Amino acid sequence: METSYEFPVYARLGMEIAEAAGANVLTSDGRELIDFYGGHAVAALGYRHPRLVARLEEQARRLFFQTNLVEVEVRRKAHEDLARFAPTGMDRVFMVNSGAEANENALRLAFRDRERTRVVAVEGGFHGRTSAAAACSHGALDKWYAFPATPFDVTFVAVDDVKAMEAAIGDDVAAVILEPVQGLAGARDLDPDFLRAARTVSELHGAWLIADEVQCGMGRTGRPFAIEHAGVVPDVITTAKGLGGGFPVGAVIARTELVEELPKGALGTTFGGGPLACAMVSEVVDTLCEVGFIDRVAELGAAIRETCCVGPVVAVQGEGLLSGLLCDRPAKTVLAALRQRGILAGGATNPNVVRLMPPLIIEHVHIDALRSALLSIDPLGKDATS
């Protein structure tokens, strides 16, 4: 519940979660819900995952924290694991603490390398709340940006508009930043042709392509990274959210040749790459790399698309377990009805989209429960909206 000591910045759902296990959360008044929200796509392996719990405890006993000025084996291992998980040739990693920080550093690197003045981003995209990441987040300036100026110029192009993308990228562009599947916009998957055009034209003009996979990365779409569906290798991938399975951590993953000459001090962080976070990254990556794990994510995503276009849902968008249920009424009312039926899901900037980003360990029974809940929602939209 909201306390009077807190900044009043969150629109709460009116429930308190006391504990959670697997894909289920338990409220403090004893209700159990299936968590299709996943704490904003963070709980990649669900809750109380035995590997994460055991490893976190073991790492806490061994080495709780150390500075980046010394070598730490668990950090070395996390870098190696993440590089292995990333597309071939992208094998340099810089660990940070959040998605915004990952994007901030990726953009900084692009400006440093390219010595240019502009960024191209996509309408509907969200990249975080720090100043550079927010400047590339569509609509932020009108809604919550709050700084007196943006640090650089940004050109926004319409979703899937190849011609607009081609026209926007010029020799003054340091980077193109995009989410291959736009999370906050409602799990909107960008057209592979649009992604390929962004790659081709950015390369032509010597601009970096930054794939923001903070939400859609780490196996969530049924591939290690969502941009791989389009066969595109970007220059930089940023990721966070599911990366630590719930432990705060973000990462910038770059093509080797772009960063191997960086001078000492070009980037830095106090907490990024901490031993606890790195231990969680290795456990998450190892689990995602288990035979069949990521294929199963794709299969579960397909099951959502095939079975959940029912009740108030008129179409399903997204990839894998980052799905948007496009509804015939405001998502708010559908979300409230779902909560009454024991399903927790999320909203999106598109007011008619229910966003699903459940733990990647959900099972078909959970999807069946979602389908039944959707089917039971009043076709005339007369459900209570508590």
Ligand SMILES: Cc1ncc(COP(=O)(O)O)c(C=O)c1O
């Ligand atoms: C695609 C994307 N990029 C960046 C961010 C910012 O991440 P964080 O909240 O960890 O700073 C988010 C958060 O929702 C996101 O969805």
